[in-house]
Amino acid sequence: GQSLEQPSEVTAVEGAIVQINCTYQTSGFYGLSWYQQHDGGAPTFLSYNALDGLEETGRFSSFLSRSDSYGYLLLQELQMKDSASYFCAVREAKSGSARQLTFGSGTQLTVLP
């Protein structure tokens, strides 16, 4: 079985730093991804961690600890356009060689001026 938990809502002010946590329970773990979705838009890929540690991509960073089944997305220098839903997703092994991408329920980030 699998499950992912992340906060439903986070609010921060422009210019601040925010961290969105994600814990997961799954068998056959291959990696943790983060996706961003603006209202009315399609989810877009932000980052992927297969190994422990921090991955940095511009203002966004993602961290993974496989021993703790935990990861987070760190957003720095927040901008109004960062207001969106953020989903963590695990890539996990299913039948045979198939690897399913399973999403959490999402965190709604609101950036205030």
Next chain:
Amino acid sequence: KAGVTQTPRYLIKTRGQQVTLSCSPISGHRSVSWYQQTPGQGLQFLFEYFSETQRNKGNFPGRFSGRQFSNSRSEMNVSTLELGDSALYLCASSFGTGYTEAFFGQGTRLTVV
């Protein structure tokens, strides 16, 4: 190159009817996954197809089915529609079943009345 194309964008059906949604993946991508998105529920995995074969299936009733054609285009079908099937149906394509990044279409907004 063109992104993931889903048709139609919006659909209104009545209870008991059936519906077919279409997804054309990015050229060269052979994996297509389908997700149902409802408010507060995140993205619920429906199924994944790779090279015309269903690789994974989520916990949805048998009324939900899909298929993939030789050109990697995919369709999903929902029979005997229920009010609870109203949702945004998203399709995601990736090069292979184990690839880290999935590219999403804009989705089909299905309303069942």
